[in-house]
Amino acid sequence: MSDTKNTGRTLKPHSPLLAKNDLIAQQNRQFFESKGIHVINVLSSPGSGKTTLIGKILSGWRDRHRAAVITGDLATENDADRLKQVVSQVVQINTGTACHLDARMIAEALEKIDFSGIRLLFIENVGNLVCPTMFDLGETRRMVVLSVTEGEDKPVKYPGLFGTAQIVVINKKDLAEYVEFDRDTALEGIRKTAPNATIFEVSAKTGSGMNALVTHVTGGIDPERS
Amino acid sequence: MTSVPAVQRFLHIRKNRNTLNRKGRGGLHEVENMHEVTIAENLLETALAHMRENGGHSITRIRVDVGHLSGVVPEALEFAFSCLKEQTPAETADLEINALVPEYLCAGCGQTIQPAGQDEMIVECPFCESRHLTVVKGYELNLSEMEIETDE
Numbered sequence: 001m002s003d004t005k006n007t008g009r010t011l012k013p014h015s016p017l018l019a020k021n022d023l024i025a026q027q028n029r030q031f032f033e034s035k036g037i038h039v040i041n042v043l044s045s046p047g048s049g050k051t052t053l054i055g056k057i058l059s060g061w062r063d064r065h066r067a068a069v070i071t072g073d074l075a076t077e078n079d080a081d082r083l084k085q086v087v088s089q090v091v092q093i094n095t096g097t098a099c100h101l102d103a104r105m106i107a108e109a110l111e112k113i114d115f116s117g118i119r120l121l122f123i124e125n126v127g128n129l130v131c132p133t134m135f136d137l138g139e140t141r142r143m144v145v146l147s148v149t150e151g152e153d154k155p156v157k158y159p160g161l162f163g164t165a166q167i168v169v170i171n172k173k174d175l176a177e178y179v180e181f182d183r184d185t186a187l188e189g190i191r192k193t194a195p196n197a198t199i200f201e202v203s204a205k206t207g208s209g210m211n212a213l214v215t216h217v218t219g220g221i222d223p224e225r226s
Numbered sequence: 227m228t229s230v231p232a233v234q235r236f237l238h239i240r241k242n243r244n245t246l247n248r249k250g251r252g253g254l255h256e257v258e259n260m261h262e263v264t265i266a267e268n269l270l271e272t273a274l275a276h277m278r279e280n281g282g283h284s285i286t287r288i289r290v291d292v293g294h295l296s297g298v299v300p301e302a303l304e305f306a307f308s309c310l311k312e313q314t315p316a317e318t319a320d321l322e323i324n325a326l327v328p329e330y331l332c333a334g335c336g337q338t339i340q341p342a343g344q345d346e347m348i349v350e351c352p353f354c355e356s357r358h359l360t361v362v363k364g365y366e367l368n369l370s371e372m373e374i375e376t377d378e
Contacts, residue, residue, distance in 0.1 A: 006375045008286065013276050015369045017268045017290070099261055131261040133297035134367055159328075159347055160295035163361055192349040195359055 018134055024103035028138025031110065032121070038221050039121045041137050043161060044145035045154070046127030049171045051083065053145060053204040054122045058086045060214035063223040066117055070109045071124040072101045089113050099131035106137045119221050129158040143167040143217075144194070148181035155189035162193035167200070169213065174203040262298060265367065266306035272369050273316055282374030285316040289371040293326045295364035300325060319372075328364030332356055 016022060032039050042050050051071070058064045068089040083090045091112045093105050106123065113121075123139060125132050144165040146154050149172055155162045162168065168190050176183065183201075190199055198216060202209035269290060277285050288307075292298050300323045307321050330339045330348055334356025341348050350357055 006377065009280065009282065009374050009376055011276055011280060011372050011374060013272070013369055013372065015272050015276070017265050017272065017367045017369060019272070020268060102264075130297040133295070134365070135261070156347060160297045160365070163295055163364075188349075191357075192347040195349065195357060 018136075021103045021135055024107055025136035025138040028103055028106055028110070032138060032140065035115055035118070036222075037115065037118055037121055039123065039137075039139040039141075040167075040217065041123045041125060041139035041142045042145065043125045043129070043132055043142060043165075044127060044147075045129055045150055048127070048145045048147040048150060049204055050124050050127070050145055053169065053171055053202075054124060055082050055086050056204040056207065056210055057214050057217055058083075058122075060210055061120075061218045063119065063218070063221070066119040066221075066223050067122070068113050068115075068118050068120075069122045069124065070106065070113075072105070072126045089118070095126060099126060099128050100135050101125050101132065101137060102135050103137050119223055120218065129154070129161050133160045133164060141166040143169060144197075145169045145171050146186070146190075147172040148176045148186075149179050152182040152186035153189065155186065155193045159193040162190065162197075165194045165197045167216070168194055168197045170199070170201045171204055173201050173208065174206050260302070260306070262302040263306045263310075265298060266303055266310050269303075269307060269369060270310050270314065270316060273319075273372055274314065276369075276372065277315060277374045280374060280376070282376050283315060284375045285319040285372060286375060287320050287322065287371075287373040288316070288369065289322040289324055291324045291326055291366040291368045291370045293364040293366035294328055295361065296367050298367060324370065326363055326366050329362050330359040331362045333358035333360065338362065 042054060044050050054069060058067050061067065064087060067087050068091070069083055069087055070091045070093060071083070072093045072095045091109045093101065093109050095101065095105070101123065123137055142165045144162055144167070146168065148170065170186060175181075187199065190197065200209060200213045200216070202213055204210065269288070273285055273288055290303075292300055292303070304321055304323065311317055311319060327340060332339060332351040332354065334351055335354040337351065337353050339348055339351060339359070348359060351359060
């Protein structure tokens with residue numbers, strides 16, 4: 001190298017680091033839009049009750065035969081069975097213990113779903129409040145779930161992820177009094193971090209508050225569109 | 227959450243992957259999927275592509291913008307990159323991380339607002355008290371600048 005005369009040059013590429021993921025996410029989004037499918041990316045910590053919540057939202061929807069679920073976080077067969085009792089098409093992504101789903105994993109999972117008549121797709125992300133933040137999957141909306149047992153300060157601890165939500169669900173509200181959940185602090189934290197999100201307080205287990213959430217999630221979906 | 231030791235473990239495993247594969251060992255998913263490693267791989271790939279397009283033979287400096295809301299831990303990204311760059315034309319490249327604090331735009335009065343500390347959040351515009359605020363900065367994840375060496 002000593003013989004070579006080197007010249008330095010500065011480049012200013014301003015290239016997004018997740019350009020590849022963003023491109024595939026955009027292709028997913030175009031696919032969903034062309035088929036008229038509403039897609040909800042569900043995010044939370046592990047154990048906040050995502051699977052039960054998705055199952056209960058779908059049980060409450062009259063047109064649930066028009067729904068499918070992709071899940072990257074199925075801990076037990078019970079969960080899978082519970083979802084399969086509600087919807088016929090449940091695709092599990094084998095992520096091992098990966099910290100997030102990416103757009104390519106979704107693109108591959110889409111091949112396993114028969115989309116004729118499908119209008120609503122839930123994507124149950126991996127239980128994690130950090131890593132999935134920047135990984136667009138091509139979803140229509142993001143739903144972040146917080147359970148009362150996790151504490152009221154989760155939103156301000158994870159502002160990045162909460163800030164990407166259009167829907168925030170406070171789950172397990174039947175347990176609030178036992179864990180001394182500070183509701184006002186939680187709501188203030190959500191309003192700060194996710195100012196444009198619609199907030200729901202529910203217990204997926206008892207069904208309390210679920211009707212409003214079901215209406216909100218499925219409200220704009222026209223089952224007859226083909 | 228991501229920790230530097232986990233990335234370290236991953237990179238050690240990655241280097242020895244062939245050996246591990248021969249031995250038929252598995253269960254590496256956890257470290258293999260740390261998102262900073264994915265991002266560092268994308269960074270290296272993107273930087274090398276720009277270098278080649280511009281007739282360079284090596285990279286001496288890389289600057290990335292990392293927004294505070296992006297969920298990327300700068301130390302983990304730095305560490306992953308420092309290991310991945312080995313034996314590539316970016317081997318001697320210094321990685322500079324430009325950490326960006328969030329910035330909000332008020333729909334009420336059009337002012338741009340920056341919180342005092344990066345962990346502070348704003349819920350109301352200090353100028354007009356409007357609550358219609360949008361994040362305009364904080365989710366960046368870009369290769370913003372780099373220096374390459376060319377032969378003349």
